[in-house]
Amino acid sequence: MxxxxxxxxxxxxRIEGRSRVALSQVAPFGIVALVLFAFxxxxxxxxxxxxxxxxxxVAVLFCTVLAIQRSVSVESSDxxxxxxxxxxxxxxxxxxxKAVAVAAQLVVLELLLTAGVVLxxxxxxxxxxxxxxxxxxxxxxxxxxxxxxxxxxSGLRVRxxxxxxxxxxxxxxxxxxxxxxxxxAMAGGTPATGMQWLRLLVVFDAVYLAxxxxxxxxxxxxx
Amino acid sequence: MTDDPSTTAxxxxxxxxxxxxxxxxxxxxxxxxxxxxxxxxxKLVERSIGTVALVGTVATVWLGIWVTPPDMIQGDLVRLVxxxxxxxxxxxYLAFGLAAVSSLLYLWPRTRSLFWDRLAAAAVExxxxxNVCTLVSGSIWGKPTWxxxxxxxxxxxxxxxxxxxxxxxxxxxxxxxxxxxxxxRSAFVALFAAIDIPLVHFSVNWWxxxxxxxxxxxxxxxxKIHGSMALTLLLGFVALTLAFVWMLLVRxxxxxxxxxxxxNELDLALVERQSEGGGPVDEGTAxxxxxxxLSTDGVAVA
Amino acid sequence: MASPALPSSAVxxxxxxxxxxxxxxxxxxxxxxxxxxxxxxxxxxxxxxTSLLRVCAGLVPLVSGRLSVFGLDPYRNRNAVRRxxxxxxxxxxxxxxxxxxENVRFAVRAAGGDVARIDPACVRWGLxxxxxxxxxxxxxxxxxxxxxxxxxxxxxxxLWLLDEPHAGLDAAARVLLDRVVLEAAAxxxxxxxxxxxxxxxxxxxxxxVTMTGGRLTAERSLDRADGGRAPSVVREGPGVGGPxxxxxxxxxxxxxxxxxx
Numbered sequence: 001m002x003x004x005x006x007x008x009x010x011x012x013x014r015i016e017g018r019s020r021v022a023l024s025q026v027a028p029f030g031i032v033a034l035v036l037f038a039f040x041x042x043x044x045x046x047x048x049x050x051x052x053x054x055x056x057x058v059a060v061l062f063c064t065v066l067a068i069q070r071s072v073s074v075e076s077s078d079x080x081x082x083x084x085x086x087x088x089x090x091x092x093x094x095x096x097x098k099a100v101a102v103a104a105q106l107v108v109l110e111l112l113l114t115a116g117v118v119l120x121x122x123x124x125x126x127x128x129x130x131x132x133x134x135x136x137x138x139x140x141x142x143x144x145x146x147x148x149x150x151x152x153x154s155g156l157r158v159r160x161x162x163x164x165x166x167x168x169x170x171x172x173x174x175x176x177x178x179x180x181x182x183x184x185a186m187a188g189g190t191p192a193t194g195m196q197w198l199r200l201l202v203v204f205d206a207v208y209l210a211x212x213x214x215x216x217x218x219x220x221x222x223x
Numbered sequence: 224m225t226d227d228p229s230t231t232a233x234x235x236x237x238x239x240x241x242x243x244x245x246x247x248x249x250x251x252x253x254x255x256x257x258x259x260x261x262x263x264x265x266k267l268v269e270r271s272i273g274t275v276a277l278v279g280t281v282a283t284v285w286l287g288i289w290v291t292p293p294d295m296i297q298g299d300l301v302r303l304v305x306x307x308x309x310x311x312x313x314x315x316y317l318a319f320g321l322a323a324v325s326s327l328l329y330l331w332p333r334t335r336s337l338f339w340d341r342l343a344a345a346a347v348e349x350x351x352x353x354n355v356c357t358l359v360s361g362s363i364w365g366k367p368t369w370x371x372x373x374x375x376x377x378x379x380x381x382x383x384x385x386x387x388x389x390x391x392x393x394x395x396x397x398x399x400x401x402x403x404x405x406x407x408r409s410a411f412v413a414l415f416a417a418i419d420i421p422l423v424h425f426s427v428n429w430w431x432x433x434x435x436x437x438x439x440x441x442x443x444x445x446x447k448i449h450g451s452m453a454l455t456l457l458l459g460f461v462a463l464t465l466a467f468v469w470m471l472l473v474r475x476x477x478x479x480x481x482x483x484x485x486x487n488e489l490d491l492a493l494v495e496r497q498s499e500g501g502g503p504v505d506e507g508t509a510x511x512x513x514x515x516x517l518s519t520d521g522v523a524v525a
Numbered sequence: 526m527a528s529p530a531l532p533s534s535a536v537x538x539x540x541x542x543x544x545x546x547x548x549x550x551x552x553x554x555x556x557x558x559x560x561x562x563x564x565x566x567x568x569x570x571x572x573x574x575t576s577l578l579r580v581c582a583g584l585v586p587l588v589s590g591r592l593s594v595f596g597l598d599p600y601r602n603r604n605a606v607r608r609x610x611x612x613x614x615x616x617x618x619x620x621x622x623x624x625x626x627e628n629v630r631f632a633v634r635a636a637g638g639d640v641a642r643i644d645p646a647c648v649r650w651g652l653x654x655x656x657x658x659x660x661x662x663x664x665x666x667x668x669x670x671x672x673x674x675x676x677x678x679x680x681x682x683x684l685w686l687l688d689e690p691h692a693g694l695d696a697a698a699r700v701l702l703d704r705v706v707l708e709a710a711a712x713x714x715x716x717x718x719x720x721x722x723x724x725x726x727x728x729x730x731x732x733x734v735t736m737t738g739g740r741l742t743a744e745r746s747l748d749r750a751d752g753g754r755a756p757s758v759v760r761e762g763p764g765v766g767g768p769x770x771x772x773x774x775x776x777x778x779x780x781x782x783x784x785x786x
Contacts, residue, residue, distance in 0.1 A: 083618025
């Protein structure tokens, strides 16, 4: 399974490296979202700094949807999805590979968005490690659920509209947890305040990764 | 070739009189346990549940509005307690729980049967109705009590998220697909939603209490309930639960009819397909369509 | 004919019905293919030839009837069966953003094939030089076919399911394809070819079945009256006959297929 995952992750990342969709389309979209939020909340930097955690995570969620869409649509070139199924490759490996590839792209995007939030909103980060950990854990959760729902909606023509509708409510805990941890990190609170949220994220990630590994195969055969 | 008479399969559709089978080929029954006469029995059960539910609801409303006393603090507004927690209980626990369990049973290979899929779908649809009622009744109660139409307290938020998940499920089901494929997809979505709800529940609870401190929550629990109020409350719960069951039965039956309709189309399609080659129509394969659609229904009404 | 599928049969279908939505792709197929046989599937458009191959590959489940490939159900025992089966379908399962060579490499590795055979297969099918480094999105349909065929040649599965394999290939590629199919058959692989072209393909197969309306409606033997196989299409090299087909020129790949246990 791990070897297959590495194979698929490598393939997805290589495709991303060639086509640069995440870099040239999703990243700018994220930045544009941040800018639009700034317009919506007004020029008061106090307000924006306060809202920075939430806005960051909402922007991340939007980017996740785009990244997942791309991850799914890669497989629809020339019946590639059938090809993956036919090759007898371990579907759990495919799931992990695709999730890892999406996660890698998201991490890069988050770096960019973090810089954006710090620069554009004047957010001040007191406890950086909390930011880092929350981003990593949150990314894993989003990639895990996103790849799963991407598989569910992969064959459908209405995927573009259906996927966000299905995915975003499921990602609510990640949004809540990430925002709270960021707030704690910005306010310089003790690690204890963020701990229970980190624990929630760990549980969320573990649960959905486990589900994905087990159910991705059956889901693929359904679509 | 074993060919069971076609009519037995058709009488399983509750409430529907046996029809003359219009396709030329006989219906092959696989695992159908035909219970002739079940249709009239289940019809009776359905009717009686519906009647009791209606009577109960009317009684609740009457008692609630005219007989029970108003609360000291909340005045007449407290009368919503007979409805609001009731619909909330149905929407959040009964409907959703049933949908989740049914979906799980559908996915489990041993118990896989389209019966569970239809049940889950019916439960979700009716659940949406009750969910909206919960939000609306809660809103009406909240405005005078809290001063706002909506508050981001944990329970309201959870109910709202649940509504969105329900709607997502229904949206997925509207996409045309073979029944088994649609059932699997929907079951997966329901399962993921069921797993998500506890996570959302915890998140939202922590989110809210950390943020706002004490909130005016659980309006119902603040009341001292006794006497006629307790009776009415209980009656309300029971009546609303029965109303849910009745709606569930009806919606389920509609689902069976819908699937029977599409299944019948398959028989014709098979016959046409085979006659493309100009060869004889294979009697054994015709009737495949009606097969699994109906074999999973013992419209299991106790 | 009520006996269960014999271990020496590669593919066995009994009364198979498969659906796509409400449309019956297969409406009751009975077919037995022995290990090492080469069978041609003919029929008009829409008869179900592609569906037949897809069902054998385990992509489409049956709603009734029985199917076994090498004694296993290809839909339930997917992973066990899929590595032994190679399907050449209409699409070439190619990622547009990867180069030709990367595509072949990925497909072979995903299927658990022998990595050492990738380069010889690419050479054989002409996927070398600049073409090998071109993005797969930019190549022609015929070249995509070559990519898929190179993958098959590198994998060398036990069961070859070829759906209109000649479509889109130029003359040289067609000759090469015929040669590869002959080699596969010679090495003991089972081959099912769905094709409209009865000409050269008929020389490769020992039997032809006709499909219409989703099931088999006719069958004929393609063996010559003299009992030997039809002469191979390879012109160069000594005359051939019988199961030991000698393919003379460009070094054939060592395609030793493990026989069904």
